[in-house]
Amino acid sequence: MSRPTIPELAKAAQVSISTVDRVLNGRDPVRSQTAEKVLAAARQIGFHGVRAIERRLERDKPVIKFGFLLKQSHRRVYQMWSEVLTEATDAFPDAHGRAIVRFMDDLSPDKAAEAIYSLSREADVIGIITSDHPQVNHAVDGLAAEGIPVVTMISDLSTASRAAYVGNDCVKKGRTAAWFIAGLNANGGKVSVFVGSHRYLAQELNEMGFRSYFRESAADFQMLETIATLEEPEIAYEATRRLLRTEPDWVGLYVAGGGVTGVMRALREDGGPVAKRLIVVAHELTNDTKAGLAEGLITVVLSHPAKLLAETLVRAMAEALDAGRAATLSQHILPFDFYTATNI
Template sequence: MISDAITALLDSGTPVSALIGPLSAQGNVGYIGHDNWKKGRTAAWAFHHTCRSPGKIGVLLGNHRYRNQEINESGFRSYLREQDAGFSVLEPLQTFESAAVAREMTEKLLGEHPDLCGLFVSGGGITGALAALKDRPRRKDFVCVAYEIFDATRAGLIDGTITMTLSYPIRTFAREIVATMVKAHKAGPDAGAQRVNIPIAIHTSENV
């Protein structure tokens, strides 16, 4: 239904750009957001370089139908496969962007895999995952990588529950959205899709 709506807009001469997650249609659809392949590989790099020893990594994502999260996971696995670092990436569990479900899934991972060395929260529900992690005795060698910087993730970085966040620089993102829409409007429907990769803002406890 979304693809049909996009196609109808493009046919009417209205340019369309997707934000954060790429979309597909018969015509050219622009994109403004992170390079999700690189984002996933950057998350994997964090585990590779901060885990004291390789082990099992749990993965939470919002929904398998979100293309950005699927690409994130592919990049994540690609990096660890290339490095042959000895990590075992478990099958991702869906949170449906719900904090309650994320908490439940995190508790499930911790209960079924006591040897879990880290958690990659690739989708929504981070507050629930944080609550589950804080309910357990903290392990200094446990690594958690999540997305976006806001009050809860900032606090998680400061207290050590989260190791790193990969975020959108919001002001840059907003400026690029407006600039891209203006450019697409001025260029007209035959100019082709506009693609803008937004830089990834990396936060740790030392720079929040």
């Protein structure tokens, strides 16, 4: 059998013979999408120059410095995100990616803005999770004007200058937390929600969905005042202890922000009837929340699909660098997983 020819490859790839020639010999630039089409066709028909095309594509890949600004370095959930985002950057097929991960131990808005500006001096594009505040938005606006796109992950910002959002439908997530708590409590009772800060749009929307479900579908439950933990386990610990002492009808807790380890510690220490019947819904599957599920301290964990989110975020960041992209916000709404003691 004769080997496939260049004209046959051009026909299979639905491009011109001159385009195939440029891909094979590298004399002139070819759009990466076109080169990928030629490579796929070459593999399909068994073209002898597959390795040459692969080398050309590898050589022509851009180098992109992906900057990721995460929250507190001491929290395991952000250590996990650092690892997953670095892996997704290394595996990104369309560029030679370099992950630059920075953490914000001080979550105040002025420090967050400083951290954003600092990272912009190292990165081509930035992915962030931070609070929604005028100082933060001003920093994002400034970077957008300089051609450095900012993509939000997990929690969005209100500025129109961010290039994309990658995360869950947060209202739906809050309503799902309420559905679990209501469904697992036959007689109603008091329910509460902990947020890390009211400045995180994701957590505000989680709370909104949580409250709206009980208003609409579970009138036997009474909503307690929302508690902000400032993402600190010690504050969550003290708040949980106080509610265990003062609210004998407390039946459900939704931990929409940080501090879940403090909640677990309080429940473990108390061990009373309220603690034993309390339905706790938390976010993100980590070693800590896995332990909480296994011990029966947490009932359900609603979690971002970590690998999918990281891959989607990296691609959205790369696309935001494309000068020809439409100047509109790119929304990537991902499904969320749920875990119980039976499926961890």
